[in-house]
Amino acid sequence: MTITAVWSIASTADVNAGDGLSITEPGEVDDLIRRLAEPNAGPATIWHEGRELADSATGMLDHDVVAAVSGGFGYLSHFDADHDYAVLDGDPSSPGLSGEDAEFPAGSGVDPAVLAAALRDFLETGRRPKVVDWREVDW
Template identity: 90%
Template sequence: MTITAVWSIASTADANAGDGLSVTEPGEVDDLVRRLAEPNAGPATIWHEGREPADSATGMLDHDVVAAVSGGYGYLSHIDTDHDYAVLDGDPESPALISEDAEFPAGSGVDPAVLAAALRDFLETGRRPKAVEWRTLDW
């Protein structure tokens, strides 16, 4: 299985700066989480290469997964055809994370090791991770 992540990099020199990584082995997830924790790394859009598109004519995905690391916390959101939009049910002390690409409410941040465990679950199954607790949101 493979998951692919792409994210922006805040840069005054390059308005289009970004990075990405395809992960095929569970051990590579830790590298992804470390890279998302780097200064100026934005939230990553992540997709599972093994899932069928929702619309084969356009290639539109049937899921939307976003991960971020900020201030010592990991954040993850998920929506697919079987689940409503949800974020991790995290540490009540974790702050909200708001960027151009994603919004995570306060209390949805977890230890980055928990984020890594959730992403390994997603890599293995292609489904919403069961290794973590979720909180459904109405936006």
């Protein structure tokens, strides 16, 4: 199985700066977590290469997964045809996080090791991770 992550990098020198990583092995998730924790890294859009497309003509995915690491907390959101939009049910003291196309409410941040476990589960199953607790969010 493979998951692919892409994210922007805040840069005054290059407004289109970004990075990406394809992961095929569970141990590679730790590298993604480290890279998302870098000071200028934005939230990553992540997709599972093994899932069916929602629309093969347009290439539209059937899921929306976003991860971020900030201030010592990991953040993850998930949405697909079987699940409404949800974020991790995290540490109540974690602050909210807003970024490009990502909005995580206060209390949705977790230890980065928990985020890593969730992403390993996603890599293995292609489904919403079951190793973490979720809470649905109405915006």
